[in-house]
Structure formats: C-alpha cells, structure tokens
Amino acid sequence: MTVRKNVLITGASSGLGEAMARKHAARGSDLALCARRADRLETLKAELTAVHPGIRIEVHTLDVNDHDQVFRVFRSCRGTLGTLDRVVVNAGVGHGSPVGTGGFPANARILQTNLVAALAQCEAAVEIFRDQGSGHLVVISSMSAMRGLPHLTAYGASKAGVATLAEGIRASLLGTPIKVTTLFPGYIESEMTTTGNEPTPMMVSTEKGVTSMMKAIEAERAQAKVPAWPWIPMGFVMRHAPLRIVAKS
Numbered sequence: 587m588t589v590r591k592n593v594l595i596t597g598a599s600s601g602l603g604e605a606m607a608r609k610h611a612a613r614g615s616d617l618a619l620c621a622r623r624a625d626r627l628e629t630l631k632a633e634l635t636a637v638h639p640g641i642r643i644e645v646h647t648l649d650v651n652d653h654d655q656v657f658r659v660f661r662s663c664r665g666t667l668g669t670l671d672r673v674v675v676n677a678g679v680g681h682g683s684p685v686g687t688g689g690f691p692a693n694a695r696i697l698q699t700n701l702v703a704a705l706a707q708c709e710a711a712v713e714i715f716r717d718q719g720s721g722h723l724v725v726i727s728s729m730s731a732m733r734g735l736p737h738l739t740a741y742g743a744s745k746a747g748v749a750t751l752a753e754g755i756r757a758s759l760l761g762t763p764i765k766v767t768t769l770f771p772g773y774i775e776s777e778m779t780t781t782g783n784e785p786t787p788m789m790v791s792t793e794k795g796v797t798s799m800m801k802a803i804e805a806e807r808a809q810a811k812v813p814a815w816p817w818i819p820m821g822f823v824m825r826h827a828p829l830r831i832v833a834k835s
Contacts (some may be wrong), residue, residue: 587690589672590615590672590722591614591616591669591671591752592615592616592617592618592663592667592669592670592671592672593610593615593617593618593670593671593672593673593674594617594620594663594670594672594673594674594699594711595607595610595615595617595618595619595620595673595674595676596620596648596650596674596675596677596789597620597621597623597650597677597678598617598619598620598621598627598676598717599619599621599622599623599626599627599674599777600621600623600628600636600707600775601738601792602676602771602774602792602796602799603621603653603674603676603677603778605776605793605796606674606676606796606799606800606803607634608628608796609796609797610642610773611634611638611641611643611700611799612638614638614641614643615641615672615810616641616642616643616667617634617641617642617644617681618643618646618663618667618670618675619631619643619644619645619646619678620645620646620647620648620659620677621647622647622648622649624645624647624677625798627645627646627647628645629641629662630645631643631645632704633774637756641809641814642667644663644667646659646662646822648662649678650677650699650703650704650707651699651702651703651708653696653703655707656703656707657706657710657713658678659661660673660707660710660711660714660781661710661714661754664714666783666833667718667821669718670714670715670718670721671720671721671722672721672722672724672803673707673711673714673715673721673722673723673724674724674726674803675704675707675711675724675725675726675748676710676724676726677699677703677705677707678700678726678766679695679699679700680696680738680741681696681741682738682739682740682741683740684736684739685739685740686804692740692762693739693740694740696740696741696819697740697742697743697744697747698810699744700741700744700745700747700748701743701744701748701751704725704748704751704767705751708723708725708751708752708755711723712755712759712764714761715764716764717804719763719764720764720815721763721764721765721768722765722766722767723752723755723764723765723767723807724766724769724803725748725749725751725752725766725767725768725769726748726767726769726771726813727745727746727749727752727768727770727771727816728741728742728745728749728768728770728771729770729771729772729811729820729821729824730742731745731746731748731749731770731815732743732746732770732821732824732825733825733829733832735777735832735833736833737755745809749768749770752766752768753766754769754809756768764788765806765832766808767802767803767806767808767809768808768809769802769809769810769812770809770810770811770812770817770821771799771812772788772790772795772811772812772813772817773787773788773789773790773810773814774789774791774792774794774796775789775791775792775795776791776792784823788816788820788833790813794813795812795813798812798813799812805816
C-alpha cells in the first residue's frame with residue numbers, strides 16, 4: 587500500500603468530508619482541509635491537533651464554484667506541504683426537484699457544484715500530480731449515479747457525470763504512478779442525508795460508511811460501491827431492473 591502523507595479534502599467542514607479527515611488524521615496524514623465554513627474548519631483543526639499532535643493541519647476557506655480560487659488554494663497547499671499526495675474531491679450539494687416543477691435554480695446549482703466545480707478540482711489536482719509524477723485522486727460519486735431517479739434527477743445526473751469524468755481521467759493516466767479512485771457511497775448518515783424524521787432504509791452509520799470508504803481509498807481501488815453490502819447487489823438491481831420499479835424506490 588502506497589503511503590499518502592499529504593492529503594487535501596474539499597467539503598471537509600461536515601459530513602463525509604469531516605469524517606474522512608478524522609480517519610486520515612488517525613493514520614498520521616498531514617491535512618489540507620477546505621470548505622466554505624472557516625469556523626467549522628478551525629474547530630476541526632483544533633480538535634484533531636489536540637488528539638494527534640504529530641500531524642500538520644492547514645485550513646483554507648474555499649468555495650469550489652470559484653474556479654480560480656480552487657487552483658490558487660490547491661497550488662498553495664502543495665507549496666506549503668511540499669507535495670499533494672492525495673486529493674479527495676468531496677464538496678457537493680444535494681436535494682433538488684423533479685424536472686419541470688419549478689426547481690431549476692436548485693437543480694442548476696447541483697450540477698454546477700457537483701460536476702463543473704468537481705472538474706475544476708480534478709484539473710487542479712491532476713495538474714499538480716502530473717508535475718510531481720505521482721498522486722492519488724479520489725472522486726466521491728453516489729449510488730444515485732446508477733440510474734435516473736425522479737426525486738434525484740439533477741443530483742444523480744451530476745454524480746453520473748462526475749463518475750464518467752473520473753473514469754476518463756483514469757483512462758488518460760493508465761500506466762502512470764497517478765491513481766484514480768471513484769467511490770459510490772450508498773446511504774450513509776451525514777448532514778446531507780439527514781433530512782427528516784423518517785428512517786431511510788439501508789442507512790448505515792457515518793462510522794461504518796466512512797470506514798468502508800477509507801478501506802477502498804487506501805487500497806486505491808479504481809471503483810468501489812460502499813459499503814459493499816448491500817450496495818454491490820443493489821447496484822446490479824438498479825442498473826438492470828425496469829425503470830418503473832427503480833422509479834418507485
């Protein structure tokens with residue numbers, strides 16, 4: 587297993603990004619944590635530094651929809667840490683509305699943040715990796731990318747797009763020391779998935795979900811549905827079941 591010492595994570599102020607930061611810190615990685623909410627990043631930095639005093643943690647206020655800022659921040663992190671060994675493209679937004687129901691502004695924002703801004707992050711990261719001659723790009727997609735869903739149409743489209751983006755990057759880097767991992771999380775407890783009082787079927791705890799994600803990340807797998815159970819068989823069902831059945835799920 588390749589040791590990835592310096593790790594940059596976007597969307598690190600909450601949810602899966604924050605949980606991945608905790609896991610990387612526990613493994614001794616130096617971190618560059620990026621998000622819009624600077625106060626939450628500073629709180630997380632203070633907590634992780636107290637628990638893991640041997641690691642270095644930088645925090646950067648970053649709006650991934652400011653593409654020029656993405657390139658500036660990534661290059662700055664590389665400059666101060668010396669290298670960027672792993673970049674986790676995690677920042678994103680969810681929800682949205684069925685198409686044609688008046689939700690265009692929210693749906694457009696989802697595609698802008700989850701796909702176009704992800705492209706900016708991938709461009710900035712891979713530019714650095716190509717210059718270094720090594721690196722590990724991790725892109726967070728979603729099981730919602732498997733099929734078009736009526737209640738997650740824009741979100742699923744954005745996550746399918748980002749998965750295809752990551753695969754294209756992987757194809758262009760075959761045979762090089764630069765690795766690309768695409769993760770397809772199922773229902774994992776986080777601020778994004780906690781939207782009401784009704785329990786979500788097949789939802790797993792943040793700890794279980796992120797432990798599964800980290801296992802795939804550290805193995806530098808090309809793709810992984812996480813957690814494997816039930817999402818590997820569910821992925822098959824989602825891909826091959828008639829649309830009328832998938833649409834009711």
